[in-house]
Amino acid sequence: MRVGDSLNRKIQEGIAQAGWLAIVLSRQSVKSPWVERELNAAMVRELETKEVFVLPLLIDDCDLPIFLRDKLYADFRESFEDGLAALVESVAPRIEPARCIELMSEEAERIRAALLKVPEENRPTYIQWLVGKLGSEESRDRLAALMALHVLGYERLVPHLIGLAKDLSPSTRRLAAFYLGELRAAAGLAILNELTQDASSMVRVAARDALQKIRK
Secondary structure, eight states: OOTTOOHHHHHHHHHHHOSOEEEEEOTTGGGOHHHHHHHHHHHHHHHHHTSOOEEEEEOSOOOOOGGGTTSOOEEOSSOHHHHHHHHHHHHSOOOOHHHHHHHTSSOHHHHHHHHHTSOGGGHHHHHHHHHHHTTOSOHHHHHHHHHHHHHTTOTTHHHHHHHHTTOSOHHHHHHHHHHHHHTTOGGGHHHHHHHTTOSSHHHHHHHHHHHHHHHO
């Protein structure tokens, strides 16, 4: 920060760009107006995204803010090591390479079986990993992730399909068109109409078939 910078704006920017906000709870911090401002902004983000964002770290016996009282906290009061272990457990990715290989196998039964082996509370982590793979530089990865998400019934797949319908890879465009049809996604009508003029014949066929399914 530089002299003259807005503290409020910098706080907002930092919170918007962060993966988590860890708040150290002590007798002093819970009385700080600046901590209160940051915490309020962070809780707004958590409510909007419906994902865990605020991580309470308790270092003193103190009165917890009301809207943090139903959250589990990392307890540093008696053991720094135990508190740190609890914090790391919350932020460390719970990804097993073997499960990832199965999810990217392009075999429907292996994909379903792979997710069933994952504890239910960890499954969203793997789903988000697959979503990330849709942006891979490798077209094979994009195709495999797309298939896995469709097989697993990912509810927010349609916007990704519309985006991938403009992919540089004809195979990816074809699969995106196919799944738009399978999902009867009316939101994809415009891009499918464009794909009926695609340079690739297999994409054109997939787009026409998808349009027929949606319009039935």
